[in-house]
Amino acid sequence: EDLGLTITVGEILVEIMATTVGAGFLSPQSFVGPFPSGAPAIFIDQVARFGGAAGIVAAVGADDFGTINVERLRADGVDVSAIATIQGRPTGSAFVRYRPDGARDFVFNITHSAAGEARMTEAARALVAKSGHVHVMGSAFAIPGIAAALVEAVATVKARGGSVSFDPNIRKELAQADEGRKLVDDVLAVTDLLLPSGDELLVAADAATEEAAVERLLDLGIGEIALKRGSAGSSHFSRQFGRVDCPAFSVEEVDPTGAGDCFGAAYLTSRRAGLAPARALLYANAAGARTVTRQGPMEGVSSREELDEFIAAAGREVGI
Ligand code: ATP
Ligand code: MG
Numbered sequence: 130e131d132l133g134l135t136i137t138v139g140e141i142l143v144e145i146m147a148t149t150v151g152a153g154f155l156s157p158q159s160f161v162g163p164f165p166s167g168a169p170a171i172f173i174d175q176v177a178r179f180g181g182a183a184g185i186v187a188a189v190g191a192d193d194f195g196t197i198n199v200e201r202l203r204a205d206g207v208d209v210s211a212i213a214t215i216q217g218r219p220t221g222s223a224f225v226r227y228r229p230d231g232a233r234d235f236v237f238n239i240t241h242s243a244a245g246e247a248r249m250t251e252a253a254r255a256l257v258a259k260s261g262h263v264h265v266m267g268s269a270f271a272i273p274g275i276a277a278a279l280v281e282a283v284a285t286v287k288a289r290g291g292s293v294s295f296d297p298n299i300r301k302e303l304a305q306a307d308e309g310r311k312l313v314d315d316v317l318a319v320t321d322l323l324l325p326s327g328d329e330l331l332v333a334a335d336a337a338t339e340e341a342a343v344e345r346l347l348d349l350g351i352g353e354i355a356l357k358r359g360s361a362g363s364s365h366f367s368r369q370f371g372r373v374d375c376p377a378f379s380v381e382e383v384d385p386t387g388a389g390d391c392f393g394a395a396y397l398t399s400r401r402a403g404l405a406p407a408r409a410l411l412y413a414n415a416a417g418a419r420t421v422t423r424q425g426p427m428e429g430v431s432s433r434e435e436l437d438e439f440i441a442a443a444g445r446e447v448g449i
Contacts, residue, residue, distance in 0.1 A: 132261025132291050134208075135176050135397065138186040138253075138279045139169030139269025140221055140244040141212070143194040144386070144426055147226035153234040154224060163194055164425035165201040166223065167244065168298065169266040171387045175394030175416060175430045176264075177206035181401065184208030184260065186253040186278060190243040194220035201427065211256040215243035225386075240272055249278045257282045261291040262401065264393070265316050267299035276312060287319055294322040296393050297333050317349060322400070324393040326357040353406065355396045355413065357389050363414055365406040375410035378418035378443050387426035392417035395436070411446075415439050 145162035147154070165174075169185060177183040185207060189195030191214050198220065203209045221244030224236040239245060247269075249257075257263075263286045269275050283293055295316050299309075317323070317333065323346060325333055334342035339356075343366045346354060353367040362377035395416035399409035415436045420429035431439070440446075 134182045134260040135262040136184045136260040137169040137173050137264040138282050139266045140167040141170045141187045141189050141198045142167040142221035142223050144223050150227050165198045166426040168268045168390050171390040171427050172394045173207050174205050175391045176398050178430050178432050179398040180433050181398040184256045186211040188213040188215050188243045188247040190218050190220040192220055211253040215246045218243040245272055247275050249281050257285050263293050265295045267297045271299045292321040293319050294397050295320040296324040297329050321352045323351050323354045326389050363410050370406050373406050375414050380418045380422050382421045384424045385421050387420045388417040391420045412436050
């Protein structure tokens with residue numbers, strides 16, 4: 130069976146950003162956007178741009194915010210056949226403004242937008258039936274209604290011998306000892322590649338130290354962990370290769386949104402193409418670093434050729 134296709138299920142949004150730094154939206158101000166966004170959409174766009182076969186199960190409204198997203202994904206090579214258009218609901222959106230300390234204020238329209246209506250439609254089942262890898266984005270998993278579609282996609286792909294990656298970017302849900310935590314544990318039990326950021330690793334493992342967390346998760350049967358450390362780079366942990374560290378690239382951070390999603394996509398796609406963890410981490414760090422130099426969450430997504438150039442320009446080695 131052909132297991133080359135990577136899919137994800139989740140939210141598509143536009144992001145509209147304040148052009149000034151400050152606190153929130155309590156006075157009239159200028160914005161720039163709409164930019165295509167949504168963590169699962171950024172992820173799958175980066176898979177396709179890196180050269181992987183990619184598709185997404187999602188929903189948009191019958192409006193320009195939907196069109197700008199679908200056309201970007203299509204142009205970048207993502208299979209958009211399972212993106213539903215929901216009549217009577219607007220495409221999801223996020224207004225964002227940075228505070229001086231780097232924290233962000235948001236106004237979200239996701240759960241009650243078309244994005245919250247992503248379901249296992251006939252088109253979605255057709256896409257899932259031919260895929261060999263599902264990426265579970267924690268943000269999508271936290272949206273009521275989408276979790277069931279993700280669970281079905283994971284079961285279908287696992288049953289045909291495929292694999293699962295998981296970015297647990299849902300700190301609040303992870304910390305709760307309730308239904309949300311159970312769903313997370315169910316996904317961890319079938320995860321082949323875990324992509325945590327910072328102390329999401331500790332929370333996911335319910336452990337006090339990095340070493341203990343890694344041991345517990347590898348014991349659970351997770352094949353490999355690629356840990357994102359922001360401007361401190363990343364680390365890989367597995368039984369087969371042990372620990373592999375990769376320093377970050379030195380760049381000027383303009384907009385950090387999307388770095389983790391592009392990192393995960395470049396790492397996964399490199400590994401699925403047969404590259405060793407050290408080389409996959411180098412591509413992943415390069416993808417994350419390039420993303421933060423651009424304003425707009427999906428504007429810094431890179432082709433493999435662009436990453437090769439970026440890595441060479443930094444004097445780093447891509448290796449064999
Ligand atoms: P997000 O902010 O999208 O949720 P994340 O927290 O999941 O991201 P990060 O660790 O912030 O993930 O970023 C992923 C990778 O991108 C890092 O491991 C690093 O390689 C690269 N990266 C992120 N920020 C920077 C930076 N300021 N300078 C250099 N590289 C960076
Ligand atoms: Mg993250």
